[in-house]
Amino acid sequence: MQIPPLDDRARDEALQQLDGLVKPVGALGRLEHLAAWLCAAHGEVPPRRLDDVRVVVFAGDHGVSVSGAVSAYPRHLTAAMVRVFLAGESGVNVLAREVGARVRVLDLAVDDPLDDVPDDVRRHKVRRGSGSIDVADALEPGQARQAFDGGAAAADADIDDGADLLVPGDMGIGNTTIASALVAAVLGLPAEDVVGTGTGVDGDGRARKVAVLERALARAATDDPFAVLTSLGSACAAATAGFLVRAAERKVPVVLDGVFPCAAAVVAREIAPGAERWWVAGHRSTEPAQAFALKALGLEPILDLGLRLGEGSGAVQAVPVLRNARAVLAGMGRLADLG
Numbered sequence: 001m002q003i004p005p006l007d008d009r010a011r012d013e014a015l016q017q018l019d020g021l022v023k024p025v026g027a028l029g030r031l032e033h034l035a036a037w038l039c040a041a042h043g044e045v046p047p048r049r050l051d052d053v054r055v056v057v058f059a060g061d062h063g064v065s066v067s068g069a070v071s072a073y074p075r076h077l078t079a080a081m082v083r084v085f086l087a088g089e090s091g092v093n094v095l096a097r098e099v100g101a102r103v104r105v106l107d108l109a110v111d112d113p114l115d116d117v118p119d120d121v122r123r124h125k126v127r128r129g130s131g132s133i134d135v136a137d138a139l140e141p142g143q144a145r146q147a148f149d150g151g152a153a154a155a156d157a158d159i160d161d162g163a164d165l166l167v168p169g170d171m172g173i174g175n176t177t178i179a180s181a182l183v184a185a186v187l188g189l190p191a192e193d194v195v196g197t198g199t200g201v202d203g204d205g206r207a208r209k210v211a212v213l214e215r216a217l218a219r220a221a222t223d224d225p226f227a228v229l230t231s232l233g234s235a236c237a238a239a240t241a242g243f244l245v246r247a248a249e250r251k252v253p254v255v256l257d258g259v260f261p262c263a264a265a266v267v268a269r270e271i272a273p274g275a276e277r278w279w280v281a282g283h284r285s286t287e288p289a290q291a292f293a294l295k296a297l298g299l300e301p302i303l304d305l306g307l308r309l310g311e312g313s314g315a316v317q318a319v320p321v322l323r324n325a326r327a328v329l330a331g332m333g334r335l336a337d338l339g
């Protein structure tokens with residue numbers, strides 16, 4: 001897939017202008033790098049405002065959560081949370097409202113008919129629950145591509161509607177096991193290194209997750225990124241990858257969230273090398289797999305608040321920082337004008 005480059009001239013021009021603002025050189029730290037990144041993405045100095053921010057929460061279930069062994073919470077909470085997102089009462093709904101971002105939820109593979117929710121929510125639904133990766137492929141042949149295209153269509157819809165910035169969110173009991181599997185497979189890491197405690201499992205729970213992952217990694221075909229999504233991923237992981245790649249293709253910056261979107265990003269970069277240049281990391285999650293993913297993508301998280309909620313909740317809190325980065329470059333005076 002062809003990913004457009006960022007504008008290095010705009011980046012250099014931005015860095016030069018930042019050095020000339022009424023402050024010691026470099027005094028705005030990483031805010032300066034973020035401002036220069038936005039200039040490179042927009043191809044202009046200063047960059048455009050980031051007024052229209054959209055979060056898409058990809059929701060789905062996994063075979064690994066049926067036994068209740070890999071999460072601190074039961075599987076039916078995924079469907080229940082879809083209704084909470086629709087009611088505007090989830091963590092990300094509240095945090096997004098504070099920054100004026102819109103949130104929508106898409107059911108890719110929730111194990112519930114959800115026939116009480118608007119049809120639009122289910123328009124990209126691939127199946128009810130992905131397969132249990134320790135014993136079978138997560139997806140049937142063709143479903144990874146179908147979900148990837150659904151995620152790309154979701155990005156297209158928001159971009160066509162005027163989005164300046166996109167945020168992929170996730171909701172799915174068992175998601176941290178799937179995210180760890182993707183990171184381990186793509187980066188060649190052992191299960192023991194990538195598995196975390198997710199929603200809050202104890203030591204035994206974490207050991208069960210490691211065992212599930214070891215069986216999955218021993219079983220799975222991982223020769224290309226779509227094979228990885230099919231064998232170890234999920235409909236949501238494939239959709240998130242499609243969302244990320246399409247945003248990059250259309251030159252719309254993305255703020256990544258926690259472990260699940262970052263794991264999807266590692267796979268998406270295999271599908272579309274260079275797409276990662278269009279993404280920033282919103283925050284550092286508590287999951288080890290996210291740290292490995294960010295390192296591999298060359299991304300440094302903006303915030304580090306110990307969050308482990310998912311949903312896009314960390315990424316939306318980084319949006320004001322990005323807006324501030326643009327504002328200082330656009331609004332501060334110049335040292336040269338002091339005389």
Ligand SMILES: O=C(O)c1ccc[n+]([C@@H]2O[C@H](COP(=O)([O-])O)[C@@H](O)[C@H]2O)c1
Pocket residue numbers: 070071072073170171172173174175176177197198199200201257258259260285286287290307308309310311
């Ligand atoms: O974003 C993170 O890093 C993160 C860390 C731990 C848990 N979560 C959220 O919790 C759910 C997955 O946790 P688990 O324990 O069921 O794998 C899923 O809905 C995620 O959005 C998210």
Ligand SMILES: Cc1cc2nc[nH]c2cc1C
Pocket residue numbers: 073077081170171172199309310311
């Ligand atoms: C209640 C709840 C809300 C969530 N949001 C994202 N993951 C979640 C997991 C649970 C259990």
